[in-house]
Amino acid sequence: MDSKYNLIGNNKLNITKFKIKPKPTPVLFSKKNGPPSPKKIKLNENESNKSSYMNGNNKFKISIQEQRTKLPVYDKKNKLLDLIRRNNTLIIMGETGSGKTTQIPQYINAAKLQNEGRIGITQPRRVAAVSIAMRVAQEYGNGQQVGDTVGYTVRFEDVTSKRTKIKYLTDGMLLREAMFDSLLMEYTVIILDEAHERTIHTDVLFGIVKTAQKVREAKNFAPLKILIMSATMDVDHFSKYFNDCQAVYLEGRTYPVNIFHTVRPHDDYQTACVATFFKIHREAPANQDVLIFLTGQEEIEAVAHQIRLLGKDPEVEGPPIRVCTLYAAQPSTQQMSVFNPSPENMRKVIVSTNIAETSVTITGIKYIIDCGMVKARTYHPATGLELLKVQRISQEQAWQRTGRAGRESEGTCYRLYTRSQFEMMQKSTIPEIQRANLTSVALQLLALDIHALFFDFMDKPPEDAITAAFEQLKLLGAIDSVESTALTPLGEQMVKFPLDPRFSKILLSAHNFGCLEEVLTVVSLLSVESILLSPPNKKEQANSVRQKFFSAFGDHVTLLNIYREFSNVGQNMRGWCHEHYINMRNILQAREVRCQLEDICRKSGMTISSCGSQMDQVRKCLLTGLFMNVAELHRDRQYITLDKRQVVSIHPSSVLHGQQPHFILFTEVVQTTKCYLRLLSTVDSDWLYEIAPDYMRTHSIKCTKDS
DNA sequence: GAGCACTGC
Numbered sequence: 001m002d003s004k005y006n007l008i009g010n011n012k013l014n015i016t017k018f019k020i021k022p023k024p025t026p027v028l029f030s031k032k033n034g035p036p037s038p039k040k041i042k043l044n045e046n047e048s049n050k051s052s053y054m055n056g057n058n059k060f061k062i063s064i065q066e067q068r069t070k071l072p073v074y075d076k077k078n079k080l081l082d083l084i085r086r087n088n089t090l091i092i093m094g095e096t097g098s099g100k101t102t103q104i105p106q107y108i109n110a111a112k113l114q115n116e117g118r119i120g121i122t123q124p125r126r127v128a129a130v131s132i133a134m135r136v137a138q139e140y141g142n143g144q145q146v147g148d149t150v151g152y153t154v155r156f157e158d159v160t161s162k163r164t165k166i167k168y169l170t171d172g173m174l175l176r177e178a179m180f181d182s183l184l185m186e187y188t189v190i191i192l193d194e195a196h197e198r199t200i201h202t203d204v205l206f207g208i209v210k211t212a213q214k215v216r217e218a219k220n221f222a223p224l225k226i227l228i229m230s231a232t233m234d235v236d237h238f239s240k241y242f243n244d245c246q247a248v249y250l251e252g253r254t255y256p257v258n259i260f261h262t263v264r265p266h267d268d269y270q271t272a273c274v275a276t277f278f279k280i281h282r283e284a285p286a287n288q289d290v291l292i293f294l295t296g297q298e299e300i301e302a303v304a305h306q307i308r309l310l311g312k313d314p315e316v317e318g319p320p321i322r323v324c325t326l327y328a329a330q331p332s333t334q335q336m337s338v339f340n341p342s343p344e345n346m347r348k349v350i351v352s353t354n355i356a357e358t359s360v361t362i363t364g365i366k367y368i369i370d371c372g373m374v375k376a377r378t379y380h381p382a383t384g385l386e387l388l389k390v391q392r393i394s395q396e397q398a399w400q401r402t403g404r405a406g407r408e409s410e411g412t413c414y415r416l417y418t419r420s421q422f423e424m425m426q427k428s429t430i431p432e433i434q435r436a437n438l439t440s441v442a443l444q445l446l447a448l449d450i451h452a453l454f455f456d457f458m459d460k461p462p463e464d465a466i467t468a469a470f471e472q473l474k475l476l477g478a479i480d481s482v483e484s485t486a487l488t489p490l491g492e493q494m495v496k497f498p499l500d501p502r503f504s505k506i507l508l509s510a511h512n513f514g515c516l517e518e519v520l521t522v523v524s525l526l527s528v529e530s531i532l533l534s535p536p537n538k539k540e541q542a543n544s545v546r547q548k549f550f551s552a553f554g555d556h557v558t559l560l561n562i563y564r565e566f567s568n569v570g571q572n573m574r575g576w577c578h579e580h581y582i583n584m585r586n587i588l589q590a591r592e593v594r595c596q597l598e599d600i601c602r603k604s605g606m607t608i609s610s611c612g613s614q615m616d617q618v619r620k621c622l623l624t625g626l627f628m629n630v631a632e633l634h635r636d637r638q639y640i641t642l643d644k645r646q647v648v649s650i651h652p653s654s655v656l657h658g659q660q661p662h663f664i665l666f667t668e669v670v671q672t673t674k675c676y677l678r679l680l681s682t683v684d685s686d687w688l689y690e691i692a693p694d695y696m697r698t699h700s701i702k703c704t705k706d707s
Numbered sequence: 708g709a710g711c712a713c714t715g716c
Binding site (some may be wrong): 124125126154156170171172173175176187196199200201289296298327328329353355357358359370374375376377389390432440497499523527529530534593596610649651652653657658670672673674676 | 708709710711712713714715716
């Protein structure tokens with residue numbers, strides 16, 4: 001199984017831990033449901049049999065060109081083109097199913113509004129960029145392939161040619177392109193799609209395209225047209241930012257959803273989920289499927305287990321149940337099973353994280369159960385700590401979840417929170433830019449000669465987050481002072497790598513230590529998800545078979561040892577990964593990242609040197625980017641970080657767990673029940689003075705020799 | 708001796 005989590009044996013989950021009663025008591029819902037803004041969920045007029053062409057299996061299949069004419073956007077084509085022609089910046093609010101993402105670029109191209117340039121359309125996710133490009137190429141017909149008129153560019157994959165007029169790309173990809181050409185001269189039309197999602201990349205691009213447009217106009221270059229496409233939210237906010245530009249509204253193709261709130265609050269939402277599911281199960285026809293939103297893998301497996309158990313209870317009425325789970329860390333084969341249609345007489349229930357909110361669309365969903373919570377990462381600039389926390393969703397998210405029941409026909413949504421709890425929720429999700437570590441963003445903006453403190457953000461990030469980012473960049477030597485608007489030569493080099501600036505610094509220091517070969521591997525492994533599988537019931541086995549890779553120097557060298565053997569395996573890669581409990585998907589991704597990084601290194605004129613077995617060199621090199629991540633052992637056997645003097649512990653997943661080296665370099669801190677350090681290497685205190693003398697002048701060490 | 712939502716370059 002090629003996943004970090006082996007789910008075999010999960011039926012042994014200790015359900016009492018999650019306090020789910022075997023026969024949950026019913027949850028009471030209020031019948032009054034009218035949402036305050038029913039605008040978002042509505043039925044289009046004269047569309048009673050629209051599912052006949054939405055459904056690929058339908059025998060009344062109609063031609064691909066005919067389908068295009070039935071999209072809601074089609075009737076607005078001329079009006080839209082007129083607006084796009086007359087406005088340099090335009091906001092297009094389009095509901096789900098309006099056809100805006102696939103059709104508008106084609107309309108623009110047919111009318112040749114892009115002149116000699118290209119139309120670029122960004123998407124927050126790779127799969128979306130790729131699959132939409134394929135669909136649009138298919139709509140072009142005439143034997144056109146992806147990469148002809150319509151193409152896409154995502155990391156590791158560029159399917160475009162000189163003939164490409166319409167280019168779909170991830171927002172991160174367009175941002176990288178902007179690093180090398182801030183005026184984005186390749187494009188005459190840029191469409192930022194899914195703008196309401198407010199990814200950190202899209203937020204930075206807002207400012208970049210706005211500036212590019214202005215500068216190109218001033219310099220009399222080819223004009224740049226900007227289209228912002230978004231779901232129907234925050235229009236005034238967007239419009240104001242883009243100099244009060246015009247906005248248009250496109251209706252979509254969604255159906256009404258009945259919404260129920262609970263009568264009283266339910267803290268134990270897991271039990272409430274199970275109870276609500278069986279209420280639906282008793283009442284609804286078998287072929288109507290249910291989607292349950294929960295926060296994480298563990299609780300998803302627990303609830304799924306409970307539903308399976310109760311479903312087998314002869315006293316429980318209703319058809320047989322097929323329970324599917326869905327979360328990102330799952331093996332892809334297991335994820336795919338969610339899409340298999342169930343037999344007529346069986347009910348499918350999908351228990352999912354918020355991956356089903358936007359990233360994955362499942363057809364046939366008639367009922368939603370929304371627990372009202374989400375697991376989200378929060379960042380504290382003052383401590384540099386990242387914390388995964390279960391918190392309330394925003395009203396926007398609640399609507400997004402609700403809408404998942406109205407894609408093909410009318411649906412029903414049970415919200416496991418009261419009406420007034422809903423009213424208390426934040427209206428919108430806080431944009432990522434306001435809750436993320438900004439070191440990369442600050443570096444990227446400096447590459448464009450912009451200081452992040454003066455950048456035209458639509459929503460400004462907190463000032464202490466910007467300050468923390470600049471302090472880090474100064475420590476790394478990317479800038480000379482925190483007020484600087486220019487990068488040092490080292491900083492210029494760092495921008496070239498698609499990495500956290502600390503990791504870029506490590507790569508760029510490698511020639512001093514003669515270990516670029518090794519450090520390329522380590523950095524690649526650090527920038528993908530964990531390659532180590534630790535199935536809950538086979539932890540011991542996994543550890544003992546991987547024992548031969550363990551290094552007393554810590555996790556970085558251990559990972560390097562694993563990768564070295566992996567790259568010598570040759571044919572039987574799958575077998576080797578399985579035998580050693582290695583996540584094949586993730587190690588292959590690391591290999592791909594490594595190729596990309598090596599390529600950038602070569603193009604920058606670096607030589608790929610190897611230090612052989614001198615692991616001191618590797619650890620010293622790691623220290624050049626992570627010297628602010630060192631913890632010291634104190635007399636009471638506690639570790640304290642040199643940087644912020646925080647009390648921390650070694651994470652039990654580390655090979656150094658159970659040992660007490662005096663100084664450890666860590667890659668990250670995660671706060672759960674305690675502050676844990678993950679991915680560690682032992683280091684010498686002497687190295688700290690050698691590698692980071694300036695830093696050590698302000699961060700003294702105790703150097704206690706405890707016994 | 709603990710546990711990891713989701714993206715992206």
